[in-house]
Amino acid sequence: MGKKYKTTAIFIAVSLSILLVVGLFIYWKPIAIRYHKQKVKALLDKKPKYDPDSGLSYFEEDWGRTLEKHRDKLVKFGYLQRKEFPLSTIKSPSLQFRRLWEELHATFPDDPYAEGHGYDSKSPATIVVYDQPQKLPKWERIILAHDAPPTNIVDLGKQIYPQDLLAFVGRWANEEGEVCYIISKDREGNVRIETPQNEALRTVLRSVRFEGKRILFDEFNYIEPNEDYKSIIDRSGENPFSGVRCETVFEMNPKDSNELFETVSMVSKYGTFADPNKGILKRLE
Structure with missing residues (x-):
């Protein structure tokens, strides 16, 4: 027992x-x-x-x-999960680098877990992120959007329905009749998106693609064409919209083949998401 x-x-x-x-x-x-x-x-x-004595905070x-x-x-x-994002084109200090940080801060205002490495280097910088795993893809999308090499073409030969892409070919103007975009087919079989020359504005397009009968791209407008935007500049004199990413979407009007719906979303310098700007562009004959 x-x-x-x-x-x-x-x-x-x-x-x-x-x-x-x-x-x-x-x-x-x-x-x-x-x-x-x-x-x-x-x-x-x-x-x-x-x-x-120094006037600095620490x-x-x-x-x-x-x-x-x-x-x-x-x-x-x-x-948290740690992930490094080596940048291929953006150096630090630069206006590009600052605009990227502004958008990241606007998107993740309560997230302190991001670091920039490679400051004042001749090589591209690196961003190290510490965040919850489900949030990392959003970090990656924004970083890659800023860091993508400039391009303004879509390969027509890779499209399942090339005729849907060719429907965008034309000179597209706003309601004042001012040409905003020129979409054409070049000799290499690409569809090319261009903006008219502007002495006061230099436009750079990145991540141009065709998805679901829509043309999508990121547009960056630099206000002073002679400005070296890869070097540090006087922030007190900068234009708040210079170098800001404009997420742009083109979609044909299904009821009128000579009208194009344009939607532009952007993040301001002060970290607030601007309401998407929706407009209509008309094809000029």
Whole structure:
């Protein structure tokens, strides 16, 4: 009887130990994640000190190290994932780099987990992101949109329905009759999108593509054509719309083959999403 009781007691003790370990495993991780998130928030909410002699604001020496420690713990627990985005065309400092950061800040206003590397380098910079895995594709879409090489062509030969793309060929003007875009087919079998020459404006197109009977591209307008936008500039004199990404979509009017629906979305310098601008362009004969 005593031996049986002893065996039962041992079994119960082992079972309770296992339940305790499982319980700690289940509940400890969320508690730890919450703790490190609160520590990060407290650090980010902390106001920097001000040095009256230099006129500069600064954080205490261990502020950055402490922030990194709690951030790395969130990576360890799987709440965050680290991903590097090496840039192929954008250098830092540059207007391109600044406009990219402005859009990222506007899209992820409460996310402190992004770093830029390669400042003041002759080589393209790198952006390192720490965020929840489901958010990383959105980071990637924005970064690649800014970093894509300039292009203004769509390969007609790769289209399943090339006639749908050819329907966009023409000179397209706004309601004032001013030509905004010229879409043509070139000798190489590409459909080319161009903007009229403008002494006060230089336009760069990126990520031009044809999807679902729509032409999509990212348009960047640089206000001063002689400005080297890859070098640092005086921010006090910059135009707030110079170099801002304009996400542009063309769609033919199904009821009128000489009308094109244009939708333009952009992010302002001050980090607010502008309402999409919708208009109609007419084909000139």
